[in-house]
Amino acid sequence: MDEDRLRKLLHDARNPLNNISVNAELGKLTLQTQGDVDKAVAVFDKILGECRRCSETLESLSEAIAEEQQKGSAP
Amino acid sequence: MAKILLVDDDQSFLEATSELLGMLGHSVSTAESVAQAREVASGRVFDHVILDLILPDGSGLHVLDELEARAATNVTLVTGHPSVKSIVKDLYGPNISYLIKPIDLQQLQSLLDRPVAVEPVENLPGLHFGHLVGESAPMQKLYEMIDRVAGTQANVMLMGESGVGKEVVAAAIHQASKPAGAFVPANCGAFARDLIASELFGHEKGAFTGAAQRKAGVFELANNGTLFLDEITEMPIDQQPNLLRVLETQKVTRLGATSAIDVNCRVVSATNRTETQLAEQGCLREDLYFRLAVFPIHIPPLRQRSEDIPLLVDYFLADFNRQYKSEVGVDAATLDRLTSYDWPGNVRELRHAVHRAFIMADRNTRLLVLPDDLSSPFSKTGETRSAGISVGKTVEDVERELIETTLEHLDGDKKRAAEMLGISLKTLYNRLNSYAEQ
Numbered sequence: 001m002d003e004d005r006l007r008k009l010l011h012d013a014r015n016p017l018n019n020i021s022v023n024a025e026l027g028k029l030t031l032q033t034q035g036d037v038d039k040a041v042a043v044f045d046k047i048l049g050e051c052r053r054c055s056e057t058l059e060s061l062s063e064a065i066a067e068e069q070q071k072g073s074a075p
Numbered sequence: 076m077a078k079i080l081l082v083d084d085d086q087s088f089l090e091a092t093s094e095l096l097g098m099l100g101h102s103v104s105t106a107e108s109v110a111q112a113r114e115v116a117s118g119r120v121f122d123h124v125i126l127d128l129i130l131p132d133g134s135g136l137h138v139l140d141e142l143e144a145r146a147a148t149n150v151t152l153v154t155g156h157p158s159v160k161s162i163v164k165d166l167y168g169p170n171i172s173y174l175i176k177p178i179d180l181q182q183l184q185s186l187l188d189r190p191v192a193v194e195p196v197e198n199l200p201g202l203h204f205g206h207l208v209g210e211s212a213p214m215q216k217l218y219e220m221i222d223r224v225a226g227t228q229a230n231v232m233l234m235g236e237s238g239v240g241k242e243v244v245a246a247a248i249h250q251a252s253k254p255a256g257a258f259v260p261a262n263c264g265a266f267a268r269d270l271i272a273s274e275l276f277g278h279e280k281g282a283f284t285g286a287a288q289r290k291a292g293v294f295e296l297a298n299n300g301t302l303f304l305d306e307i308t309e310m311p312i313d314q315q316p317n318l319l320r321v322l323e324t325q326k327v328t329r330l331g332a333t334s335a336i337d338v339n340c341r342v343v344s345a346t347n348r349t350e351t352q353l354a355e356q357g358c359l360r361e362d363l364y365f366r367l368a369v370f371p372i373h374i375p376p377l378r379q380r381s382e383d384i385p386l387l388v389d390y391f392l393a394d395f396n397r398q399y400k401s402e403v404g405v406d407a408a409t410l411d412r413l414t415s416y417d418w419p420g421n422v423r424e425l426r427h428a429v430h431r432a433f434i435m436a437d438r439n440t441r442l443l444v445l446p447d448d449l450s451s452p453f454s455k456t457g458e459t460r461s462a463g464i465s466v467g468k469t470v471e472d473v474e475r476e477l478i479e480t481t482l483e484h485l486d487g488d489k490k491r492a493a494e495m496l497g498i499s500l501k502t503l504y505n506r507l508n509s510y511a512e513q
Contacts, residue, residue, distance in 0.1 A: 011155055014155045014176050014177070015085055015088070017176065017177045018085075018176040018177040018178055019085065019087050019091060020177065021177035021178055021179050022091040022092050022095060022177075022178055022179075025179055025180040026091050026094055026095045026098070028180075029095065029099075029180070030098070043091075046091070
């Protein structure tokens with residue numbers, strides 16, 4: 001099994017999750033302390049972008065796992 | 076507020092986190108690679124470094140090797156998996172913390188709320204640099220000076236009348252510089268003459284009769300911090316070369332020791348003499364003066380900032396109320412009297428006056444009660460009564476005070492007084508006649 005590739009994909013999935021977390025905190029703080037809706041909206045757009053990035057990485061991850069399984073089941 | 080260096084190759088994380096930390100009141104510098112981090116960090120000292128372990132051009136740990144004042148910096152590694160902890164701990168010791176992705180606000184806050192090697196900045200309302208009270212123009216100028224010198228390693232000489240708060244300003248400079256070491260105050264006038272060298276430089280066990288234990292001197296105690304030498308002119312002139320040598324070499328040798336120890340501290344010295352007096356009275360070697368007074372700061376006397384008196388009274392009052400668990404206030408008339416007095420003993424005298432009035436406070440109204448006569452016995456001696464310049468006096472008033480004080484000082488010798496004042500004898504007589512007529 002190509003462990004390195006899987007590990008890299010897992011690492012890649014963690015980064016957008018991390019950005020979602022930090023940006024969510026930023027959005028929360030922006031609304032609580034500044035009430036700046038425009039800035040908050042920009043932050044939420046970033047969160048959505050990171051969600052897509054995470055989804056893409058998970059997609060490649062599941063493809064990679066499927067490939068590995070096929071290789072494993074081949075004679 | 077903490078100074079933070081944030082290093083991560085993910086641009087989006089860098090942007091969001093630095094903004095988040097900024098909103099929490101910290102000052103953040105960012106870098107995307109080891110090379111960039113080195114560039115950003117050169118010559119600067121950070122309270123915290125938050126690092127990604129894996130960067131495009133190498134390990135984040137390389138950044139640590141280059142950090143200045145590494146001991147004073149808290150290092151945090153951002154990692155995706157807790158297992159990294161155990162690996163890195165063996166490499167860099169327990170002084171490292173970890174943020175596990177995904178990072179949230181709570182993690183960041185608990186990290187930054189942790190006590191840093193540097194003592195926390197006490198941001199009491201109205202206190203500048205955690206120590207100083209006052210919003211007047213002379214104080215603003217002083218704050219600017221403190222702020223400037225805090226970013227450097229320069230030795231500071233504080234000058235000002237007795238009671239202006241030289242030690243408090245020294246502590247403020249220490250706090251503003253955020254050094255790793257301690258603030259060590261020492262009074263050169265209080266050392267026994269025979270023991271000065273031992274107090275300053277320390278001694279080994281058995282270095283002289285009575286040296287039963289090895290002792291560290293104040294220079295050693297203040298390593299990486301601030302050494303405050305009050306009444307520097309009280310140091311005997313024959314001891315001054317020893318002090319000079321320590322300042323020049325940044326090495327101190329304990330009495331009886333064979334090898335020197337490196338010391339790195341800012342020396343803040345203080346005197347209540349003026350520069351002219353220092354030069355004329357020969358109580359401080361010239362070479363030592365230049366070493367100590369790289370950055371001289373004059374602290375204004377209280378009478379030049381009388382608008383700060385109500386703020387100081389409030390501050391002292393709050394302090395006494397806290398100490399004695401009481402709620403004494405002050406009325407406008409009392410405040411007026413305190414503000415219009417010229418306080419020759421400066422802030423120290425004001426503090427004592429407030430303390431006394433606090434003890435004498437009216438039990439029913441809970442207000443400060445001042446004595447009939449505010450002046451202290453020390454302010455009545457002719458020698459210390461100098462022409463007090465305060466806002467509201469006319470030029471004529473000040474001139475008259477100057478002439479009268481000069482005459483008093485010279486036992487009424489008008490010829491010498493005229494010479495000293497730089498006016499003709501005739502002018503002096505004219506002035507005195509006009510005063511007699513008034």
